[in-house]
Amino acid sequence: MVGIIKFLKGYVRIRVWGYSPERFMNLCGNHDILLWNIVNHGDYYTMCVSIKGFFSLKNCLKKTGTRLRIEKRYGLPFLLPMVRKRKIFAIGFAGCFLFLCFMSRFIWAIDIEGNLTVTDDVFLDFLEQNGIQAGMRRDAVVSPTLEEKIRERFDIITWTSVQLDGTRLVIQVKENEHPGEVQKEEQEGEAGRNLLADADGVIVKMITRTGVPLKKPGDEVKRGELLVQGQVPILNEDGTIRRYEYCEADADIFIQYRYPVREKLPSTYIAKEYTGRLKKQPFFRTMKKEYRLPQGKAYSYCDMVTEERQIRLFGNLYLPLIVGKTTYREYLPTELSYSSREAGELLKGRLAKLVLTLEEKGVQIIQKDVKIVTNTKYYILKGNFTVISQAVVSVPIEKDQTGIMPEESKP
Amino acid sequence: MIVDSLKLPKDIMLGASIVTMTGRTEAWVENYKGIIEYSTEMILLQGKNCQICFSGKRLSIDYYTNEDMKISGCIECVRYI
Numbered sequence: 001m002v003g004i005i006k007f008l009k010g011y012v013r014i015r016v017w018g019y020s021p022e023r024f025m026n027l028c029g030n031h032d033i034l035l036w037n038i039v040n041h042g043d044y045y046t047m048c049v050s051i052k053g054f055f056s057l058k059n060c061l062k063k064t065g066t067r068l069r070i071e072k073r074y075g076l077p078f079l080l081p082m083v084r085k086r087k088i089f090a091i092g093f094a095g096c097f098l099f100l101c102f103m104s105r106f107i108w109a110i111d112i113e114g115n116l117t118v119t120d121d122v123f124l125d126f127l128e129q130n131g132i133q134a135g136m137r138r139d140a141v142v143s144p145t146l147e148e149k150i151r152e153r154f155d156i157i158t159w160t161s162v163q164l165d166g167t168r169l170v171i172q173v174k175e176n177e178h179p180g181e182v183q184k185e186e187q188e189g190e191a192g193r194n195l196l197a198d199a200d201g202v203i204v205k206m207i208t209r210t211g212v213p214l215k216k217p218g219d220e221v222k223r224g225e226l227l228v229q230g231q232v233p234i235l236n237e238d239g240t241i242r243r244y245e246y247c248e249a250d251a252d253i254f255i256q257y258r259y260p261v262r263e264k265l266p267s268t269y270i271a272k273e274y275t276g277r278l279k280k281q282p283f284f285r286t287m288k289k290e291y292r293l294p295q296g297k298a299y300s301y302c303d304m305v306t307e308e309r310q311i312r313l314f315g316n317l318y319l320p321l322i323v324g325k326t327t328y329r330e331y332l333p334t335e336l337s338y339s340s341r342e343a344g345e346l347l348k349g350r351l352a353k354l355v356l357t358l359e360e361k362g363v364q365i366i367q368k369d370v371k372i373v374t375n376t377k378y379y380i381l382k383g384n385f386t387v388i389s390q391a392v393v394s395v396p397i398e399k400d401q402t403g404i405m406p407e408e409s410k411p
Numbered sequence: 412m413i414v415d416s417l418k419l420p421k422d423i424m425l426g427a428s429i430v431t432m433t434g435r436t437e438a439w440v441e442n443y444k445g446i447i448e449y450s451t452e453m454i455l456l457q458g459k460n461c462q463i464c465f466s467g468k469r470l471s472i473d474y475y476t477n478e479d480m481k482i483s484g485c486i487e488c489v490r491y492i
Contacts, residue, residue: 026445029477036474040450 010051010075013037017044018066027060028053046071100313107136108167108318109310115173118154123171126153135287135320138164146171167318192230192246192397197221199391201257211249227253230397246397255391259358261370263350263381265343272303272331283308285322292326299330343379347372351381363389426459435486438465441479446472454482462492 016024021044028035033053039046049057061068083090110132112123127133130149132141143162150160150173159174195211203217211228215221228249233241277299283292285308308324338346351370358365370383414424422429422442429441440456440463447462448455449472454465470484 022446022449025449025472025475029445029475032477034474034476035472038449038472038475040471045449 006050007075010073010077011048012051012054012073013046013048013071014054015044015046015069015071016066018064020064021045021066024060024064024066027063028057031056031060033057033060048074051075051077100317103319104167104317105138106167106320107138107141107164107169108134108320109312110134110169110171113170113172115157115175117156117175118173126150127171132169138167141169193248193394194226194230194397195228195249195251195253195392195394197223197225197227197253197255197391198393199223199255199257201255201391203227203253204256204388205254206251207253208249208251210247211251213251221255227251227392249394251392253390253392254388256366256386256388257391259363259385259387261351261354261381261383261385263347263354265338265347265350265379265381267343267374267377267379268335268337271334271336272301273334274329274331277330279328281326281328283324283326285324287320295328299328301333302328302330304328338379340374340379343374344372347379347381358385358387361389363387428456428458428461428463430463430489432486432489435467436483438482438486438489439479440482443480446475451484456480464488464490464492466490 018024025035025038025045025047028049033049033056035047035049035053037046037048057068060066110124110127112120115123130146132146141162141164146162147160150162150171151157154173156175157173158176161170161172163170163172200223201221203215203219203221206213206215206217206227208228211230212232213228215225215227221227228251230247230249232245232247234243234245236242279295279299281292281295283290285291304326306324306326308322311319311321311323313319355365355368365385365387367386368383369385370381373380373382413419414421421427426442428443429439431439431441442459443463444457444459446454447457451470452466452468454470454472456463456465465482465486465488467487468485470482470486473481473483
């Protein structure tokens with residue numbers, strides 16, 4: 001802080017020599033002239049003094065018979081006259097400042113955080129439709145309205161926050177982690193739901209919580225067959241049906257069935273043999289237009305890697321300029337074939353991945369029965385898994401079934 | 412002594428110099444009249460009643476006003492003459 005004040009006020013470093021420099025310092029002290037960084041160099045002393053103090057030194061010098069020379073000038077008062085001589089520089093500096101002030105009134109970057117299901121592209125398209133895009137004025141963004149629109153458009157988003165951070169528009173969203181709950185709410189208007197089999201197999205275990213079970217463990221079922229009915233009959237004393245109550249059928253039904261597995265691997269593949277030659281092509285892009293430096297003759301086969309970044313100042317002041325480079329790596333395509341061992345390992349890897357995916361879904365694999373078949377073009381892994389899982393689907397009861405039993409059936 | 416009994420500040424009443432030292436590298440001096448001699452090996456100050464001599468190596472004065480001053484460097488000895 002002291003340094004900043006000194007810089008703003010300005011000071012000089014002086015060289016003092018002569019009959020009695022010590023007396024000169026004492027006199028300065030007596031005249032309330034602050035001296036600092038006093039260094040003895042043998043024949044002479046150097047010290048710093050403020051500009052105001054410097055102009056009061058004349059008497060002290062005369063009295064003590066010392067002489068003085070300015071070694072260096074520091075601070076803003078010395079910079080200003082220098083700037084006066086460099087008018088273009090001053091205009092440029094002021095222009096740059098004004099340009100920054102002007103540009104900081106617009107939004108130059110949009111960041112979306114927290115979206116997992118809704119992709120950035122979908123989000124940006126939606127924002128563009130609502131007039132939110134890079135290059136718009138900052139004050140045109142009405143955060144509460146935009147937040148509401150986002151929640152209305154994307155049902156899965158439960159919370160939004162729209163903030164302006166410099167020239168960056170930060171949209172934070174939180175998606176519903178339990179979409180099933182929303183679905184349940186939607187189902188409330190329905191009359192009831194049945195549970196149907198989703199695979200051909202045998203029921204291994206069945207626990208019914210709500211609804212009328214129509215099958216029992218050990219029964220064979222076909223895909224689409226009704227397992228638990230959501231339409232519960234209310235009986236009269238004589239055993240006739242009085243009416244139906246509707247509920248959402250709920251049960252844990254484990255069905256053992258065959259899960260077909262088929263993986264296909266072409267026997268040949270294109271391998272890239274890199275020649276080691278590469279070209280770099282810098283480019284810069286403004287809002288819509290992209291400018292690339294000429295790159296010469298393009299390679300017939302090449303990998304293209306593009307890196308880009310948006311220019312920003314002071315951490316969060318994004319400018320509408322994206323710079324980057326594209327690297328082209330030349331390769332020669334060579335057609336190679338898999339050996340039966342390689343193909344076997346690759347297919348086994350895919351199989352392991354499939355097993356892992358099924359296990360993650362809660363499918364219990366009882367038996368694996370797969371083999372690899374080779375023909376001229378492909379290696380094919382095919383067979384069946386015997387699995388146990390809750391292969392059931394919940395479907396709403398159709399409306400024509402939901403009528404109350406006719407009056408005459410009543411006692 | 413009247414200064415003690417009235418609890419008056421001694422530095423003002425007796426004109427005693429105050430030397431505050433931080434380790435052996437820094438010293439602040441108040442109540443002095445001026446510098447008598449200044450070199451990198453020795454700084455001799457004139458107090459109101461006596462002279463104070465700082466001797467050492469690479470001695471320099473960081474700032475100097477009518478009220479106080481700061482000496483820095485490797486101080487080996489402080490003597491009252």
